[in-house]
Amino acid sequence: MEVVRIAVTSPVFGVSKTKLSDCCFVPVRRKKTIVGRKFVFNSTTDFSNRSSFDRKIQAIHLEQVAADKPKSLTGLVKDVDWPSPSDEIPFWKRKFHAHDANTEIPVNIEKDSDLLHVIHVTAEMAPIAKVGGLGDVVTGLARACLLRGHKVDVMLPFYECIQKDNIQELSLMSTYNSYHDGNWIQTNAYSGLVSDIPVIFIEPTNQFFKGEDVYGGSYNELEAYLFFSRACLEWMQVTGTQPDIIHVHEWQTGALPLLYWDMYSYLSLQKPRIVLTIHNMEHYGECRQEQLNKCGLDGSLYATIDKAIDDRTIGHNPERLSLLKGAIVYSNSVVTVSPTYLKETLCSGWLASALLTNHDKYHGILNGIDTVLWNPASDVFLPTNYHAHNTDGKKICKQYLQRGLGLAFEGRVPLVVCISRLVAQKGLHLITHAISHIEKQGGQMIVLGKAPDGRVQRDFEALANLHNKGSTTRILLMYSEELSHMLYAAADMVLVPSIYEPCGLAQMIGMRYGSVPIVRKTGGLADTVFDMDDQSQPEMANGFVFEGIDEGSLSQTLDRAFSYYKDKPIEWEKLVQKVMQIDNSWNKTASKYIDVYNSIRVR
Ligand code: ADP
Numbered sequence: 001m002e003v004v005r006i007a008v009t010s011p012v013f014g015v016s017k018t019k020l021s022d023c024c025f026v027p028v029r030r031k032k033t034i035v036g037r038k039f040v041f042n043s044t045t046d047f048s049n050r051s052s053f054d055r056k057i058q059a060i061h062l063e064q065v066a067a068d069k070p071k072s073l074t075g076l077v078k079d080v081d082w083p084s085p086s087d088e089i090p091f092w093k094r095k096f097h098a099h100d101a102n103t104e105i106p107v108n109i110e111k112d113s114d115l116l117h118v119i120h121v122t123a124e125m126a127p128i129a130k131v132g133g134l135g136d137v138v139t140g141l142a143r144a145c146l147l148r149g150h151k152v153d154v155m156l157p158f159y160e161c162i163q164k165d166n167i168q169e170l171s172l173m174s175t176y177n178s179y180h181d182g183n184w185i186q187t188n189a190y191s192g193l194v195s196d197i198p199v200i201f202i203e204p205t206n207q208f209f210k211g212e213d214v215y216g217g218s219y220n221e222l223e224a225y226l227f228f229s230r231a232c233l234e235w236m237q238v239t240g241t242q243p244d245i246i247h248v249h250e251w252q253t254g255a256l257p258l259l260y261w262d263m264y265s266y267l268s269l270q271k272p273r274i275v276l277t278i279h280n281m282e283h284y285g286e287c288r289q290e291q292l293n294k295c296g297l298d299g300s301l302y303a304t305i306d307k308a309i310d311d312r313t314i315g316h317n318p319e320r321l322s323l324l325k326g327a328i329v330y331s332n333s334v335v336t337v338s339p340t341y342l343k344e345t346l347c348s349g350w351l352a353s354a355l356l357t358n359h360d361k362y363h364g365i366l367n368g369i370d371t372v373l374w375n376p377a378s379d380v381f382l383p384t385n386y387h388a389h390n391t392d393g394k395k396i397c398k399q400y401l402q403r404g405l406g407l408a409f410e411g412r413v414p415l416v417v418c419i420s421r422l423v424a425q426k427g428l429h430l431i432t433h434a435i436s437h438i439e440k441q442g443g444q445m446i447v448l449g450k451a452p453d454g455r456v457q458r459d460f461e462a463l464a465n466l467h468n469k470g471s472t473t474r475i476l477l478m479y480s481e482e483l484s485h486m487l488y489a490a491a492d493m494v495l496v497p498s499i500y501e502p503c504g505l506a507q508m509i510g511m512r513y514g515s516v517p518i519v520r521k522t523g524g525l526a527d528t529v530f531d532m533d534d535q536s537q538p539e540m541a542n543g544f545v546f547e548g549i550d551e552g553s554l555s556q557t558l559d560r561a562f563s564y565y566k567d568k569p570i571e572w573e574k575l576v577q578k579v580m581q582i583d584n585s586w587n588k589t590a591s592k593y594i595d596v597y598n599s600i601r602v603r
Contacts, residue, residue, distance in 0.1 A: 091486075101373045102375050104378050116145075121253045158201035175189075178235075181223070195372070229252075236269055236272075248276050258326050260272070277336070278328075284325065310325065342363070365593060374509050376394070401490035406471065413442065417445070419449065419488070420448075432459075434558065488515055489514075498525065511579035544561045
């Protein structure tokens with residue numbers, strides 16, 4: 001029998017030489033992963049039938065994962081620059097060859113025939129000015145509509161903290177004056193491209209939006225966003241820009257619908273119709289009448305139950321307004337970010353009555369994820385890429401993280417990550433409990449989060465001091481877009497134990513990167529994650545779900561997930577591949593937004 005020698009140019013972990021000699025093909029896929037080992041092949045093998053071989057090699061690989069004791073990847077992967085905790089520059093701050101997670105834009109999306117012009121007015125945009133999901137949603141939805149052929153712009157405050165070199169083609173478009181508190185403030189409007197999406201940056205020449213972070217500068221935030229809301233309309237007015245839709249988000253831009261219908265529609269803006277997306281009902285934009293006066297409206301006119309008064313403050317001195325409630329009343333359509341959250345908001349919370357009154361124009365549309373920015377097959381922040389049909393690179397990502405953070409990397413140990421703003425909504429006591437429970441169960445856990453509240457930050461610092469010394473837990477109290485990408489890729493499981501969650505992106509991003517979600521059944525988590533042990537819909541099963549807000553419910557669910565991971569490695573691998581193939585992209589849900597836009601547009 002003739003023997004053929006082939007250089008392997010893609011890692012095939014866990015596949016032994018003997019097994020490979022029964023096979024016919026070694027995949028040669030990607031330039032980034034180079035193994036350089038030689039395997040012996042039998043000349044009777046059929047190299048032409050690549051796809052059947054791919055399947056075969058995958059099957060062998062899955063078998064081997066079960067049969068082999070996992071080994072270190074050292075020696076297999078020669079070109080990974082393994083990090084260490086003692087590196088002078090932490091691995092997530094190394095230079096990447098692009099600032100954007102991905103530069104590959106899909107081209108094969110079917111175009112819509114009836115095209116719209118949409119302008120998003122927003123306080124956040126990923127990746128340049130992102131704090132949470134709002135930034136992701138604006139970028140993802142804007143891109144999905146652009147790819148369908150629509151004209152889309154995003155209007156964003158020109159925060160001082162935005163890194164200018166992350167904006168392409170930045171140029172000053174116009175300088176104009178916009179009203180604030182009895183004065184006209186000179187304001188610059190810049191145009192630029194962020195991740196290929198056209199953005200108009202609004203920069204007042206006063207102190208607004210100065211500071212190191214998107215939120216929390218030493219200016220009055222409410223006044224700054226009132227100014228921004230009006231400055232966007234003023235820009236449209238002075239430049240004669242009349243989009244079909246002005247899409248506002250959250251309380252920060254909640255004054256815009258009021259300003260539009262009670263001021264600018266009497267000037268020259270007539271065509272636009274307004275869509276409001278509520279990403280989180282907890283932030284309702286508390287505002288006193290005299291504060292609303294600062295953007296040029298008469299605050300006293302809005303202090304009625306059918307307009308913008310905060311129902312809970314009626315009869316108090318002073319009564320308060322809510323910019324979010326005003327926006328619900330004044331927008332042509334209101335959307336929230338998942339069908340389950342829509343139901344929840346109609347049943348509880350003080351805004352329920354306003355939403356019930358406006359029920360006919362209220363929609364629940366599940367968020368998608370931006371599969372361009374979140375793509376393990378091309379993500380520039382990962383040490384190596386991978387996809388659903390070959391998840392070997394994921395194992396490298398796991399070991400890369402483990403080594404870089406000083407965690408143990410020998411053996412097959414479940415790694416759980418939790419990437420979250422550290423606020424009460426996210427289930428802080430459950431995150432804290434998971435840290436100790438996972439440690440006890442012999443798993444590993446990494447928390448990446450930032451707490452806006454000093455007390456919470458200090459509590460987590462104390463936890464970090466306690467747990468970060470060993471080789472199983474890392475609590476990293478910071479914001480890092482790059483590290484978040486690496487963590488989603490490295491994780492076996494992503495934990496989202498929220499008390500309530502309007503939609504939640506972490507579980508969807510996690511799945512895209514092959515991390516199995518463990519979530520509390522609430523809001524959008526209930527719409528996207530279905531329990532592995534739920535016999536009623538096995539085809540939907542994609543994670544582990546618990547209902548209680550007590551520690552016991554979480555422990556049981558973590559234990560179930562760990563047993564599955566440890567006892568059923570073949571099924572686990574299949575689950576990883578299954579969750580990676582679930583389509584949670586904006587391509588799937590953007591059409592629902594376009595239907596809403598079309599239902600209110602004026603021709
Ligand atoms: P929310 O909008 O309530 O913060 P979501 O799950 O909708 O929650 O979106 C959170 C987004 O913010 C995700 O993209 C998540 O990866 C990201 N994120 C949260 N905390 C951090 C952090 N500390 N560093 C990097 N990214 C983070």
